[in-house]
Amino acid sequence: MGIQGLLPFLKKIHSPVNVAKFEGCTVAIDAYCWLHKGAFACADKLALGEKTDVFVHYCMKYLEYMLRKNVKPIMVFDGCRLPSKKDVEKSRREKREMYRKKAAQMLREGKRAEARECLQRCIDISPEMALEVMNTCRARGIDCIVAPYEADAQLAFLCKQGIAQAIITEDSDLLLFGCKQVIFKMDHFGNGVLIESNRLNEVLGISEGYYTFEKFRYMCIMSGCDYLPSLPGIGLGKASKVFKLARQTDLQLLLKKFPSTYLKMSLSVPQEYIDNFIKADNTFLYQLVFNPLRRELVPLNPYPPEISSDQLDYAGPYIRGDKALHIALGNINIYTMQMFANFDPDTYVPPKTKKKTSCPSHMLSMWNKLYKVRPKFVDKGTVEVTRPNLQGKEQTCTLKLQRKSPSKRQRPVDESADTRSDSELSGMYISKSPLKEESSNRCLPEDGLSALSPCRKRAKMDLDCSLTEESEIKDSGKEEDQEVLSTPKKGSPEDRRKFMASLKEADTVVSINTLASPDQVSPRDKENCLQSPKRNKFAFLMNKRPRFDINAKKELKSRYFASSSDKDSTTSQPRDERGSDLTTNSPQQIGKMERNSQVTKTKVTSPEPKVKLRSPVNKAKVSSQGQVKASPGSVFSWSKFKFSKQAENQSPNINSQFKQIVSKPKNSFQKSLSSTELDLSSSDITIVKDEFVSASQPNPRCHGNSSQNSQNASSRVPGDDLQSSCNSVRGSIDSFCMTDSQTSQDKPPSLPSLPSCVTHSDTEEDARQSSTTSASLCVSPAVPRSTLGGVTKKACRVSGLSRGQKTTKSKVSRAPDKKQCSIKDLFSKFSHTRSTPKLSHAEKTVIKDEEEGWMTPSLDNKVLSTVGGVQRKLLA
DNA sequence: CGCAGGTGGAAAT
DNA sequence: TCCACCTGCG
Numbered sequence: 056m057g058i059q060g061l062l063p064f065l066k067k068i069h070s071p072v073n074v075a076k077f078e079g080c081t082v083a084i085d086a087y088c089w090l091h092k093g094a095f096a097c098a099d100k101l102a103l104g105e106k107t108d109v110f111v112h113y114c115m116k117y118l119e120y121m122l123r124k125n126v127k128p129i130m131v132f133d134g135c136r137l138p139s140k141k142d143v144e145k146s147r148r149e150k151r152e153m154y155r156k157k158a159a160q161m162l163r164e165g166k167r168a169e170a171r172e173c174l175q176r177c178i179d180i181s182p183e184m185a186l187e188v189m190n191t192c193r194a195r196g197i198d199c200i201v202a203p204y205e206a207d208a209q210l211a212f213l214c215k216q217g218i219a220q221a222i223i224t225e226d227s228d229l230l231l232f233g234c235k236q237v238i239f240k241m242d243h244f245g246n247g248v249l250i251e252s253n254r255l256n257e258v259l260g261i262s263e264g265y266y267t268f269e270k271f272r273y274m275c276i277m278s279g280c281d282y283l284p285s286l287p288g289i290g291l292g293k294a295s296k297v298f299k300l301a302r303q304t305d306l307q308l309l310l311k312k313f314p315s316t317y318l319k320m321s322l323s324v325p326q327e328y329i330d331n332f333i334k335a336d337n338t339f340l341y342q343l344v345f346n347p348l349r350r351e352l353v354p355l356n357p358y359p360p361e362i363s364s365d366q367l368d369y370a371g372p373y374i375r376g377d378k379a380l381h382i383a384l385g386n387i388n389i390y391t392m393q394m395f396a397n398f399d400p401d402t403y404v405p406p407k408t409k410k411k412t413s414c415p416s417h418m419l420s421m422w423n424k425l426y427k428v429r430p431k432f433v434d435k436g437t438v439e440v441t442r443p444n445l446q447g448k449e450q451t452c453t454l455k456l457q458r459k460s461p462s463k464r465q466r467p468v469d470e471s472a473d474t475r476s477d478s479e480l481s482g483m484y485i486s487k488s489p490l491k492e493e494s495s496n497r498c499l500p501e502d503g504l505s506a507l508s509p510c511r512k513r514a515k516m517d518l519d520c521s522l523t524e525e526s527e528i529k530d531s532g533k534e535e536d537q538e539v540l541s542t543p544k545k546g547s548p549e550d551r552r553k554f555m556a557s558l559k560e561a562d563t564v565v566s567i568n569t570l571a572s573p574d575q576v577s578p579r580d581k582e583n584c585l586q587s588p589k590r591n592k593f594a595f596l597m598n599k600r601p602r603f604d605i606n607a608k609k610e611l612k613s614r615y616f617a618s619s620s621d622k623d624s625t626t627s628q629p630r631d632e633r634g635s636d637l638t639t640n641s642p643q644q645i646g647k648m649e650r651n652s653q654v655t656k657t658k659v660t661s662p663e664p665k666v667k668l669r670s671p672v673n674k675a676k677v678s679s680q681g682q683v684k685a686s687p688g689s690v691f692s693w694s695k696f697k698f699s700k701q702a703e704n705q706s707p708n709i710n711s712q713f714k715q716i717v718s719k720p721k722n723s724f725q726k727s728l729s730s731t732e733l734d735l736s737s738s739d740i741t742i743v744k745d746e747f748v749s750a751s752q753p754n755p756r757c758h759g760n761s762s763q764n765s766q767n768a769s770s771r772v773p774g775d776d777l778q779s780s781c782n783s784v785r786g787s788i789d790s791f792c793m794t795d796s797q798t799s800q801d802k803p804p805s806l807p808s809l810p811s812c813v814t815h816s817d818t819e820e821d822a823r824q825s826s827t828t829s830a831s832l833c834v835s836p837a838v839p840r841s842t843l844g845g846v847t848k849k850a851c852r853v854s855g856l857s858r859g860q861k862t863t864k865s866k867v868s869r870a871p872d873k874k875q876c877s878i879k880d881l882f883s884k885f886s887h888t889r890s891t892p893k894l895s896h897a898e899k900t901v902i903k904d905e906e907e908g909w910m911t912p913s914l915d916n917k918v919l920s921t922v923g924g925v926q927r928k929l930l931a
Numbered sequence: 932c933g934c935a936g937g938t939g940g941a942a943a944t
Numbered sequence: 945t946c947c948a949c950c951t952g953c954g
Contacts (some may be wrong), residue, residue, distance in 0.1 A: 060935095063947075091945080096943035113943075175942085225945075287953085290935050312949095349952085 072249035085224035282335035341373035
């Protein structure tokens with residue numbers, strides 16, 4: 056999920072990266088991404104309940120590469136469902152279930168390719184799968200952790216703590232959680248796209264002095280996130296415009312007025328939306344995560360004084376006792392909440408590495424008592440290159456500041472804040488960093504960096520690391536909060552005082568080079584600084600950026616004045632035991648969230664898939680007429696659907712669930728599909744051989760029918776009583792899923808004229824499609840057709856009812872005729888090696904050509920393109 | 932004209 | 945699920 060369109064929106068700051076860049080560092084991984092991709096390859100086996108470790112190997116492929124490059128991976132898995140995401144999850148679950156049922160139905164009808172497509176869409180990563188990966192990882196010495204709730208927040212926490220220096224994910228949400236360096240789209244060779252949060256302001260177009268990370272987060276929430284659908288007509292473009300223009304520091308006011316004030320839209324913003332906006336923001340800020348070093352549950356950022364933990368059940372109810380630890384260790388099945396493993400980090404002995412050199416403490420397992428966070432991360436790719444370039448440059452101010460413990464600058468309350476000019480605003484605010492308290496902890500401080508200019512951030516990052524290394528920070532100043540300056544660690548208190556005095560007096564405009572030592576400036580930063588003196592202007596004013604605050608009016612004072620109490624609270628402070636358990640959410644709050652999300656936008660509230668599915672009811676209706684569709688064009692053996700005795704033994708219950716669907720007689724099938732009583736929520740569907748066969752047609756081969764060639768094969772015998780055929784017919788799925796030559800019975804007897812197509816269509820949609828397309832565009836299951844939309848969308852396209860024609864090639868094929876022999880030959884190579892036919896463009900074109908009556912003698916490109924051109928005309 | 936939203940296709944082996 | 949492409953709206 057994440058933020059729709061955020062990655063393309065941030066294209067400007069995409070930079071190619073190889074994970075090898077993080078050699079000697081720790082990179083935390085959103086395991087779900089890899090698991091899901093890996094599961095895609097074996098979706099059918101997973102659905103059938105067959106044992107497979109394809110997804111494990113898939114993950115290990117990435118991990119082995121990282122290990123080879125001396126990058127320490129930490130796999131982070133998703134945990135319990137967040138209350139605020141319950142409805143989203145529910146709709147996903149329903150969707151998956153729908154696909155599962157659809158897959159079952161497709162299988163009944165022998166549409167294996169389509170069934171497989173459906174199965175791929177109902178992939179759910181089960182805790183057992185995660186456990187399997189975890190076990191394999193641990194055997195390779197790779198750390199794993201299960202987040203109490205969302206992996207995103209946990210990843211961000213690891214980043215903020217300094218445990219990880221970068222994140223690998225596909226989810227743009229990570230940026231909102233405040234991760235500094237996020238790698239997207241990483242391939243097996245470690246190549247990906249790096250987005251650094253300190254460059255976000257380059258995209259937003261907010262002048263440097265006014266950019267804050269909060270603005271970015273608000274912008275994303277406004278454009279629609281997992282926790283809050285956007286208002287209609289508001290996307291990233293509009294949201295960024297709002298926060299580019301906004302000088303309003305009161306978020307409530309801003310949200311109330313933004314459509315008219317900044318967008319010239321007449322859009323009323325309901326109070327509910329504003330409330331939910333704040334909840335969404337809090338979920339990004341204070342979601343519960345697990346601190347593996349202290350082994351306790353903590354909020355991602357410490358709660359500010361005005362927010363108490365019991366108001367934040369939507370960001371994850373507290374998990375009591377050892378439960379949180381065992382969830383984190385992966386010992387608890389997060390679906391059932393039962394113990395299903397017994398990993399003990401204290402007795403865990405990682406495999407010995409080949410290297411004889413001693414492992415630095417930051418490369419140890421994070422569960423190891425001797426583990427320490429990495430002292431310093433040097434971005435070799437950028438920092439080192441820049442160093443020589445800045446040597447000897449202007450350096451009017453060389454003193455180095457020590458970061459101080461958190462305290463807030465005292466300022467008088469000024470109610471006229473909203474009407475101030477930019478220059479006034481730039482000087483009047485200080486940051487209210489929620490994590491400033493952490494400096495006294497072993498943890499790295501919060502990513503206030505994201506709000507800093509690039510060079511300051513880099514300098515600060517180095518500082519942070521060095522601070523961590525030193526671990527003890529003596530606080531001498533009260534004036535500055537941690538975000539004030541990126542200060543090199545060395546420097547006497549005297550120097551610092553002088554420096555601060557000079558700042559106070561002049562509100563000086565100082566070259567950026569004075570703020571960070573030359574070796575801390577990246578080329579990009581340098582360029583910015585040199586090219587844009589304007590940026591430098593604000594270099595000193597970073598700590599004074601205007602900040603948006605949720606409760607600005609009410610909390611103006613507390614916003615700008617640190618209460619002494621939040622100074623001491625640390626991230627690692629365990630949350631109060633509120634007696635809330637996993638199941639004890641705040642029903643009012645959740646209910647409210649749900650209600651709100653229903654009113655705000657139809658897009659999210661509707662659990663319907665974008666594409667209309669074929670109604671199972673329709674399907675069954677037609678089927679009940681006794682015309683079970685054969686697979687006339689089946690030229691592939693879908694060996695994946697081979698029945699596995701082992702699988703049946705392993706999960707008999709699941710099998711029986713599936714049996715309910717697959718083996719039901721047709722008249723009862725309709726009922727069962729529409730019934731909600733069927734419990735298919737389990738991620739497993741197992742196709743039982745006998746049922747599978749019986750649900751389809753009697754296999755003539757089993758009856759001793761002689762094989763006929765594909766041209767004169769007989770049509771299927773309508774299965775009026777599937778139950779009886781179930782009893783009488785026993786055959787392997789393989790025999791059912793024969794290639795053309797093997798199962799000639801599947802073939803219809805005659806050429807695919809339009810009427811014959813209609814005859815063979817077992818659904819109303821098929822019939823519709825056939826009738827709306829030309830005679831040569833009959834639908835045959837021989838070539839995968841979109842199962843997602845069934846026939847609705849693509850058929851429309853074929854029939855010219857939709858806008859484009861380009862997609863018709865791959866999905867529509869003619870019914871089998873004598874030309875199919877050549878196609879069959881073309882495909883036959885797949886039948887042994889692949890479970891699903893994937894057609895190359897050329898092959899698709901050939902099919903299309905033949906549909907159109909074009910004879911394509913070869914796959915010569917020239918011919919194809921010519922034919923393609925004509926084709927388009929024909930279709931148009 | 933720019934943006935939001937809808938749609939189809941690909942993903943792994 | 946993400947991306948590219950297209951359409952329609954303001």
